[in-house]
Amino acid sequence: MLKDLFTKKKKYASVPSEQAKQDVPEGIMTKCSNCKKIMLTKELKKNMQVCISCSYHLQMTARDRLLCLLDESSFEEYDEGMVSENPLNFPGYSEKLEKDRQKSGLNEAIVTGKGKIDGHPAVFAVMDSGFRMGSMGSVVGEKITRAIERAIEEGIPFIIFTASGGARMQExxxxxxxxxxxxxxxxxxxxxxxxxxxxxxxxxxxxxxxxFASLGDYNFAEPGALIGFAGRRIIEQTIREDLPEDFQTAEFLLKHGQLDAVIHRHQLKESLANILGIHQNGGGSQW
Structure with a gap:
């Protein structure tokens, strides 16, 4: 009997570690990077990648953004086949490009084309942070320039969504x-x-x-977006002062006159449609 006390199998499961509690099945669930709430990925996608709990705007792919914004079947993509080369022979760059192509399903960090919002035509350029962190390389710049030239030819507005870590160091x-x-x-x-x-x-x-991100007739941003040139630590070291907690957020820039509005993702389509309608109906546009 005494022996059995030491050899008997445990009846109770061990308490899982904190790491195990935090693990989320890949693809099925998504954890909000702000409030840490775990949601069904399909429910989050229905909510346009906006957290159901805290309204934090999670990153969105270029194609998902176009799908949410544009009239059904109205999008005509430009220059889809353009791909980056390795002009400076930077070590490992070609392999990283290929890896990102496979991971994101894109040939570059931007999707451009023509589409409609509530019947109003425009040329769109949408950056995708899933490809080289949305960094600006030669192809990104070329695709944006070509899209602008197409907008000039057709006499319709140009709308750009930016999401980028800046210039691409490998180029x-x-x-x-x-x-x-x-x-x-x-x-x-x-x-x-x-x-x-x-x-x-x-x-x-x-x-x-x-x-190009700051050169709009209208400059908008999504709530909580990080917007700035140099990093916070570099600026603090340069000016030798502590910066406000909300420094370089969309709300901070709006308060200091660098943005025209901060627009929730759920209201963006309606806001853009209203602006396009105003300009189309005698507000100064040529189209």
């Missing part, structure tokens, strides 16, 4: 050149009385925030 100065290239194209578009709408999503940083 060096060729990446930085895209800042001037896209900015020049937008200036030409503006001179032709074109309407430019920029929507900055989380995150929009570096050379992207310092160029």
């Amino acid at each position: 060096g100065v060729l990446s930085l050149m895209q800042m001037a290239k896209t900015s020049s194209a937008l200036k030409m578009f503006s001179d032709n009385k074109g309407l430019i709408i920029s929507i900055m999503t989380h995150p929009t940083t570096g050379g992207v925030s310092a160029s």
Whole structure:
């Protein structure tokens, strides 16, 4: 009997570790990066990647964003087959590009094309942080420039969604050149009385925030989006001062006059449709 007390199998399961509690089945459930609530991925997708609990705006793929915004079957994609090369022979860059193509299902970090919102036509450029963190390389800049030129030809507005970690280091100065290239194209578009709408999503940083992301006639952002050029720590070390907690958030920029509005994702389609309608009906656009 005494022996049995030491050899008997345990009747009770062990308490799982904290790590085990936090593990989420891949693809089935998604954890909010803000409030940590775990939700069914399909329910989160129905809610446009907005947390059901705290309304935090999770990152969204370019194609999902277009699907939520545009009229059904109205999208015509431009330059889908354009792919980046490795012009500087940067070690491992080609392999990373191929890996991102397979992971994201995209050839580059941006999708461009023509579509309609409530019947109003526009040219769209939508960045995707799932491909090289939405970084700006030569192909990204070229696709944006070509999209702007198509908008000029058709005389319709240009709408861009940004989500980027900045310039792509593997392409060096060729990446930085895209800042001037896209900015020049937008200036030409503006001179032709074109309407430019920029929507900055989380995150929009570096050379992207310092160029085409900030050159809209309307500059909007999603709630809580990180928007800025240099990182917080670098700025604090440079100016030798502590920055506000909400520094470089969409709300901070709105308060200081750098944005026209912060728009919840659920209200964005209606807001864009209203703006397009106003300009189409005598608000200064040529189309």
